[in-house]
Amino acid sequence: MEGNMQEDLLEKIRREIDLNLDQAAAPKAAAAPAAPTVRTIPGVTEFVGATSVGKTIGLVIANVDPQLLETMNVEKKYKSIGIIGDRTGAGPHIFAADEAVKATNTEIIAIELPRDTEGGAGHGSFIIFGAQDVSDVRRAVQVTLQEIDTRVFGDVYGNEAGHVELDYTARASFACNKAFGAPVGKSFAAIVGAPAAIGLVMADKALKSANVDVVGYSSPAHGTSFSNEVILTISGDSGAVRQSVIAAREIGLKLLGTLGSEPKSSQPSYI
Amino acid sequence: MEGNMQEDLLEKIRREIDLNLDQAAAPKAAAAPAAPTVRTIPGVTEFVGATSVGKTIGLVIANVDPQLLETMNVEKKYKSIGIIGDRTGAGPHIFAADEAVKATNTEIIAIELPRDTEGGAGHGSFIIFGAQDVSDVRRAVQVTLQEIDTRVFGDVYGNEAGHVELDYTARASFACNKAFGAPVGKSFAAIVGAPAAIGLVMADKALKSANVDVVGYSSPAHGTSFSNEVILTISGDSGAVRQSVIAAREIGLKLLGTLGSEPKSSQPSYI
Amino acid sequence: MEGNMQEDLLEKIRREIDLNLDQAAAPKAAAAPAAPTVRTIPGVTEFVGATSVGKTIGLVIANVDPQLLETMNVEKKYKSIGIIGDRTGAGPHIFAADEAVKATNTEIIAIELPRDTEGGAGHGSFIIFGAQDVSDVRRAVQVTLQEIDTRVFGDVYGNEAGHVELDYTARASFACNKAFGAPVGKSFAAIVGAPAAIGLVMADKALKSANVDVVGYSSPAHGTSFSNEVILTISGDSGAVRQSVIAAREIGLKLLGTLGSEPKSSQPSYI
Numbered sequence: 001m002e003g004n005m006q007e008d009l010l011e012k013i014r015r016e017i018d019l020n021l022d023q024a025a026a027p028k029a030a031a032a033p034a035a036p037t038v039r040t041i042p043g044v045t046e047f048v049g050a051t052s053v054g055k056t057i058g059l060v061i062a063n064v065d066p067q068l069l070e071t072m073n074v075e076k077k078y079k080s081i082g083i084i085g086d087r088t089g090a091g092p093h094i095f096a097a098d099e100a101v102k103a104t105n106t107e108i109i110a111i112e113l114p115r116d117t118e119g120g121a122g123h124g125s126f127i128i129f130g131a132q133d134v135s136d137v138r139r140a141v142q143v144t145l146q147e148i149d150t151r152v153f154g155d156v157y158g159n160e161a162g163h164v165e166l167d168y169t170a171r172a173s174f175a176c177n178k179a180f181g182a183p184v185g186k187s188f189a190a191i192v193g194a195p196a197a198i199g200l201v202m203a204d205k206a207l208k209s210a211n212v213d214v215v216g217y218s219s220p221a222h223g224t225s226f227s228n229e230v231i232l233t234i235s236g237d238s239g240a241v242r243q244s245v246i247a248a249r250e251i252g253l254k255l256l257g258t259l260g261s262e263p264k265s266s267q268p269s270y271i
Numbered sequence: 272m273e274g275n276m277q278e279d280l281l282e283k284i285r286r287e288i289d290l291n292l293d294q295a296a297a298p299k300a301a302a303a304p305a306a307p308t309v310r311t312i313p314g315v316t317e318f319v320g321a322t323s324v325g326k327t328i329g330l331v332i333a334n335v336d337p338q339l340l341e342t343m344n345v346e347k348k349y350k351s352i353g354i355i356g357d358r359t360g361a362g363p364h365i366f367a368a369d370e371a372v373k374a375t376n377t378e379i380i381a382i383e384l385p386r387d388t389e390g391g392a393g394h395g396s397f398i399i400f401g402a403q404d405v406s407d408v409r410r411a412v413q414v415t416l417q418e419i420d421t422r423v424f425g426d427v428y429g430n431e432a433g434h435v436e437l438d439y440t441a442r443a444s445f446a447c448n449k450a451f452g453a454p455v456g457k458s459f460a461a462i463v464g465a466p467a468a469i470g471l472v473m474a475d476k477a478l479k480s481a482n483v484d485v486v487g488y489s490s491p492a493h494g495t496s497f498s499n500e501v502i503l504t505i506s507g508d509s510g511a512v513r514q515s516v517i518a519a520r521e522i523g524l525k526l527l528g529t530l531g532s533e534p535k536s537s538q539p540s541y542i
Numbered sequence: 543m544e545g546n547m548q549e550d551l552l553e554k555i556r557r558e559i560d561l562n563l564d565q566a567a568a569p570k571a572a573a574a575p576a577a578p579t580v581r582t583i584p585g586v587t588e589f590v591g592a593t594s595v596g597k598t599i600g601l602v603i604a605n606v607d608p609q610l611l612e613t614m615n616v617e618k619k620y621k622s623i624g625i626i627g628d629r630t631g632a633g634p635h636i637f638a639a640d641e642a643v644k645a646t647n648t649e650i651i652a653i654e655l656p657r658d659t660e661g662g663a664g665h666g667s668f669i670i671f672g673a674q675d676v677s678d679v680r681r682a683v684q685v686t687l688q689e690i691d692t693r694v695f696g697d698v699y700g701n702e703a704g705h706v707e708l709d710y711t712a713r714a715s716f717a718c719n720k721a722f723g724a725p726v727g728k729s730f731a732a733i734v735g736a737p738a739a740i741g742l743v744m745a746d747k748a749l750k751s752a753n754v755d756v757v758g759y760s761s762p763a764h765g766t767s768f769s770n771e772v773i774l775t776i777s778g779d780s781g782a783v784r785q786s787v788i789a790a791r792e793i794g795l796k797l798l799g800t801l802g803s804e805p806k807s808s809q810p811s812y813i
Contacts, residue, residue: 041796046743050800055703057739057801065749068774071759072742085739087663087703087770114738114762114770115497119390119661121358124770126738126762161326161358196385196397197328197356200343201317207336217342220385220397225768226496226657228358228385228395232339254312258321259328386768390661392629432597432629467656467668468599468627471614472588478607488613491656491668497767499629499656499666503610525583529592530599 048082048141051149053266054093055118056086058141062134074109078130082106082137084144087116090123091167091190091231092156096147097127098175100140106131111179113225121162121194121228127175154270155249161259162228164202164252165192166245168271170238180233181215187238188215189271191248192231196220198255199230202248209247212236245271319353319412322420324537325364326389327357329412333405345380349401353377353408355415358387361394361450362438362461362502363427367418368398369446371411377402382450384496392433392465392499398446425541426520432530433499435473435523436463437516439542441509451504452486458509459486460542462519463502467491469526470501473519480518483507516542590624590683593691595808596635597660598628600683604676616651620672624648624679626686629658632665632721633709633732633773634698638689639669640717642682648673653721655767663704663736663770669717696812697791703801704770706744706794707734708787710813712780722775723757729780730757731813733790734773738762740797741772744790748774751789752782787813 041047048058060082069077086093090113101108109130116124129140155166167190169176176182180190191206193199196219203217215233218224224231234244249271256263312318319329331353340348357364361384372379380401387395400411426437440447443459453459462477464470467490474488486504489495495502505515520542527534583589590600602624611619628635632655643650651672658666671682697708709732711718718724722732733748735741738761745759757775760766766773776786791813798805 041800044793044796046746046793047797047800052801055737055801057737057797059739059743059797061743061746065746067749067756068746068759071756073761073764083739083742085737085742085770087737112738112761112763113768114663114766115386115657115768116663116737116770118663121385121387121389121395124663124737124762126742126770126772128742195326195328195356195358195387195395196383197330197354200354200356200397200399201330201332204317204332204336204339207339214338214342217339219344219383220395220496221383222344224385225762226384226386228356228387228397230397251315251317254315255318255328255330258312258318259323259326386657392656392658392660392666466597466599466627466629466658466666467654468601468625471625471627471670472601472603475588475603475607475610478610485609485613488610490615490654491666491767492654493615495656497655497657499627499658499668501668522586522588525586526589526599526601529583529589530594530597 048138049145051145053148053153054086054089056084056093056145056148058145059083060134060138060141074128074130076107076109076130078109078132080131080134080137082129082141084125084127084141087118087124088120089153090125091165091192092152093125093127093148094175094179095167095169096144096152098169098173099147100143101175102173103143104140105136106140108175108178111175115225115227123225123227151267151270154265154267157253157263157265159256159260159263162194162198162256164198164249164256164263166249166271168242168245182233183235186235187241188233188235189241189245190231190233191245192229193252194229196228196230198252201255202252203230203232205251206232206234206244206248210240210243212240212244242271319409320416322416324419324424325357325360327355327364327416327419329416330354331405331409331412345399345401347378347380347401349380349403351402351405351408353400353412355396355398355412358389358395359391361396362436362463363423364396364398364419365446365450366438366440367415367423369440369444370418371414372446373444374414375411376407377411379446379449382446386496386498394496394498422538422541425536425538428524428534428536430527430531430534433465433469433527435469435520435527435534437520437542439513439516453504454506457506458512459504459506460512460516461502461504462516463500464523465500467499467501469523472526473523474501474503476522477503477505477515477519481511481514483511483515513542590680591687593687595690595695596628596631598626598635598687598690600687601625602676602680602683616670616672618649618651618672620651620674622673622676622679624671624683626667626669626683629660629666630662631695632667633707633734634694635667635669635690636717636721637709637711638686638694640711640715641689642685643717644715645685646682647678648682650717650720653717657767657769665767665769693809693812696807696809699795699805699807701798701802701805704736704740704798706740706791706798706805708791708813710784710787724775725777728777729783730775730777731783731787732773732775733787734771735794736769736771738770738772740794743797744794745772745774747793748776748786748790752785754778754782754786784813
């Protein structure tokens with residue numbers, strides 16, 4: 001009896017271990033579930049907020065040191081800057097920053113994409129806002145964090161083999177323009193698949209599904225930071241752009257699923 | 272007694288946890304054991320197959336969208352393309368594609384190397400075949416997947432610290448030529464060690480062990496996508512090339528073993 | 543009773559599983575605790591030593607193959623070379639090599655930075671010493687390994703979201719000069735934060751805290767190998783440089799802590 005009970009217990013524990021290990025090995029490309037955004041650190045006026053979604057931090061510098069401003073690679077030398085940095089996510093962060101630019105009196109002065117995603121196949125990001133007034137860049141950072149926390153990861157699907165990412169806006173602004181050359185004011189989307197082979201088939205499907213214009217095409221050796229992605233960006237009529245994105249998403253999810261478990265998104269789809 | 276039995280059980284469980292954790296933390300650079308290749312997805316004619324070896328997918332597009340073809344970085348604008356994409360592995364995939372080119376009426380029109388291996392030290396790959404007829408590229412993709420599933424990872428040895436990779440062909444064709452500048456029709460090999468320091472000593476040993484010609488040398492800042500590898504490619508008499516490879520492998524495995532557990536290959540050695 | 547005891551045991555095991563999983567998921571950017579450095583491999587004269595700190599290996603080649611020397615990207619063609627390679631760490635390894643150059647009759651002939659850290663946000667490194675005599679490069683490699691094993695990781699703090707790294711020398715030599723353009727003989731430091739956004743705020747704080755000169759500024763798309771870091775290098779009066787570093791460290795640790803657990807260092811702080 002004792003033996004049997006021990007066996008039962010052992011089995012119970014084995015299942016628990018497996019469960020925990022599955023979680024430990026969970027897809028890194030997929031965003032973690034949203035945790036409450038941290039709001040303040042005593043004495044650190046630079047801190048605006050942080051979220052576990054993409055491991056993203058939002059910061060401001062009210063008055064950048066002049067020596068530093070001189071050496072930074074930025075388009076305009078604003079003394080007040082807002083900063084978004086993260087480990088996982090470039091498209092969603094840029095589309096979030098795009099909303100922030102629309103909503104505030106700020107400019108995007110730099111977007112750089114590290115090769116990251118914590119061992120995943122894509123990018124992190126490093127985005128800088130500039131403004132005359134620190135309250136403006138603070139507000140831009142807040143809007144960006146809010147978008148990341150709640151919306152823009154809605155169509156980022158990951159599993160242990162890669163990710164399928166769709167980013168869409170009905171009206172592109174200056175972040176999408178700076179990062180991707182999006183025509184300002186027009187409907188715009190990014191279609192991303194990793195490994196890159198999946199992204200290429202998604203791109204083909206997108207263009208065959210509706211009458212849209214190609215804005216750009218990036219691949220591991222051209223236009224990415226050596227990420228394992230194909231990224232197609234498209235513009236056009238809002239309905240057509242959405243139709244393209246939806247068709248690309250459908251085939252991307254099927255293909256990615258052949259390399260692992262069913263790809264999941266951490267937020268509700270918004271496209 | 273009860274206490275002792277609990278202690279025994281606890282010990283048993285501890286070992287089980289450790290074992291499972293070791294597996295969870297297993298070398299990412301090494302290929303996973305081959306799983307049965309998936310063959311079809313209903314309604315998705317682009318899908319050819321997938322294998323867990325390197326997390327590799329094989330795809331075809333029968334008639335690439337003209338707008339897409341215009342923006343892709345390919346050497347020739349074939350309307351039918353075959354695509355190989357993976358997270359882990361560049362050398363093995365290129366040597367596999369080399370066999371496919373020999374066996375089919377196709378050309379290699381692009382080879383790009385993302386910095387990947389899922390947190391490991393090397394590359395993934397993104398390889399595109401072109402042909403007049405979709406049946407030809409489909410066949411090329413099938414041959415490539417078959418090689419990856421069964422053979423070309425035979426001399427890729429990984430542990431938690433890095434990898435030692437040897438790739439060899441008795442007769443190089445156009446994939447090895449495009450990726451590495453290999454002289455077509457001659458015996459050819461790639462000798463790879465990661466971290467890069469190990470690859471450098473392997474390269475030296477290879478050249479001292481037999482009379483072979485250097486085709487190329489790549490390192491983290493020159494000729495790789497910032498991977499942590501030294502890659503030496505050599506050509507020459509078949510016996511000499513194999514002798515070089517075997518000598519490099521021997522010292523590489525000893526050196527990599529000092530940084531972790533004994534490096535293992537997931538397939539039987541073929542060199 | 544039996545049930546309760548089993549529940550207690552189950553709870554005990556759950557805690558043990560959680561603990562082990564925390565360790566399995568531990569910050570990759572942070573150096574592992576120092577393990578005894580391995581000293582010899584029978585028959586392999588190239589091996590000098592290895593340490594688990596950063597997964598670092600130290601090697602020498604007494605007489606580099608001439609064909610190899612011809613193709614390597616090195617500044618001077620010494621026949622005896624010493625090699626340091628690692629998966630995690632660039633700053634600490636370069637500062638360690640700097641001490642080795644001061645202590646030996648060697649030159650630094652190459653420093654290359656792979657994008658690595660095993661899925662973390664930073665670089666590995668690949669450093670080559672040259673000398674007329676193999677005993678000199680062997681000694682340089684030994685000094686470098688010793689520094690890595692015991693000291694230079696003292697101010698590298700990691701958690702699951704990134705790292706904060708501070709490197710300092712009272713008197714820069716030729717490794718810091720080659721890698722960063724440091725003025726030789728002057729006090730010099732590198733201030734690094736990942737994700738990059740944190741590094742930018744650290745850089746600003748550093749420059750506002752003392753009167754130091756900017757030597758260089760790197761970011762994901764400029765001067766790094768697409769790592770997710772901002773790296774500020776500074777020079778000047780020794781006290782001022784240290785004061786800058788300490789201020790940057792303080793804010794960096796607070797910011798990184800908002801994205802995960804308390805950042806930890808594996809060696810005692812030396813700055």
